[in-house]
Amino acid sequence: MAPMETNEFPNPNPMRLPPGFRFHPTDEELVVQYLKRKALSRPLPAAIIPEIELRRISPHKLLGGFTGEKYFFNLRETKGGNRKVGGFMVGTGRGYWKPMGTEKPVMSSRGDELVGTKQILVFCRALGSQTKWVMHELRLAKNELPYIASNNLVASGKEWVACRIFAKRRESMKRRRRSRRPLSSSESSSTSCITSLSDEECSIGEEVTS
Structure with missing residues (x-):
C-alpha cells in the first residue's frame, strides 16, 4: 500500500468562517484568548489559527495574493533564556524577518495589567531590500511564564508566539x-x-x- 501523501506546508486555513464573519482580534484578545490558551494547552475559542514554522515558509507562499490579515502560531526559540525578539532567516537564505523599532506593551482592556508584548517585523530580501510583508509578533508577558513552565517549553528554550501577517497596500x-x-x-x-x-x-x- 502506497504511503499517504502529506502536504509540504500546513493548511493555513484550518477552519472556514461563515459568510459575513471576519476574524479580526485585538492584540489583547489574540494574547489572552488565543496565545495564552495555546501555551497552556487549553481549548481555543475557535480552531482558526494554524501552527506554522515560519523559518521554513516565505510570506509570499503563506499569503499569496490574499490582501487581508492572516494569523499563525509559531514556536520561537529563546537562546539562553533571552526573550529579546530577533530577526531570523527563512528557507535557504532567500529572505529574513527584520525587527523594526522596539517591542510595544499589550495592556488589558482595563489598562492596568501587562498581558503581552508586540514586535513589528518586516520581511527583507536576501540582499537587504524591504518588501511589502509585515508581521506583528505577539508574546506573553514575563509574569505569565511561571504558569506555562509545566509544559516544558520554557525549560527547553522555546515559547509559542502569535503572528499577524499582512501586506502593505x-x-x-x-x-x-x-x-x-x-x-x-x-x-x-x-x-x-x-x-x-x-x-x-x-x-x-x-x-x-x-
Whole structure:
C-alpha cells in the first residue's frame, strides 16, 4: 500500500468562517484568548489559527495574493533564556524577518495589567531590500511564564508566539516614497502620517518601505 501523501506546508486555513464573519482580534484578545490558551494547552475559542514554522515558509507562499490579515502560531526559540525578539532567516537564505523599532506593551482592556508584548517585523530580501510583508509578533508577558513552565517549553528554550501577517497596500507604499522627497514649509505643516498601517507602524518612520 502506497504511503499517504502529506502536504509540504500546513493548511493555513484550518477552519472556514461563515459568510459575513471576519476574524479580526485585538492584540489583547489574540494574547489572552488565543496565545495564552495555546501555551497552556487549553481549548481555543475557535480552531482558526494554524501552527506554522515560519523559518521554513516565505510570506509570499503563506499569503499569496490574499490582501487581508492572516494569523499563525509559531514556536520561537529563546537562546539562553533571552526573550529579546530577533530577526531570523527563512528557507535557504532567500529572505529574513527584520525587527523594526522596539517591542510595544499589550495592556488589558482595563489598562492596568501587562498581558503581552508586540514586535513589528518586516520581511527583507536576501540582499537587504524591504518588501511589502509585515508581521506583528505577539508574546506573553514575563509574569505569565511561571504558569506555562509545566509544559516544558520554557525549560527547553522555546515559547509559542502569535503572528499577524499582512501586506502593505500599494498606495501606502507610494505615499511613503513620496514622503521621502523634501517638503516645503507649507507642505510639512499639513502632512500627517495616514497609511493602511497602525499608529505603531507610522511611528517606525520610513524604515518600513518596499
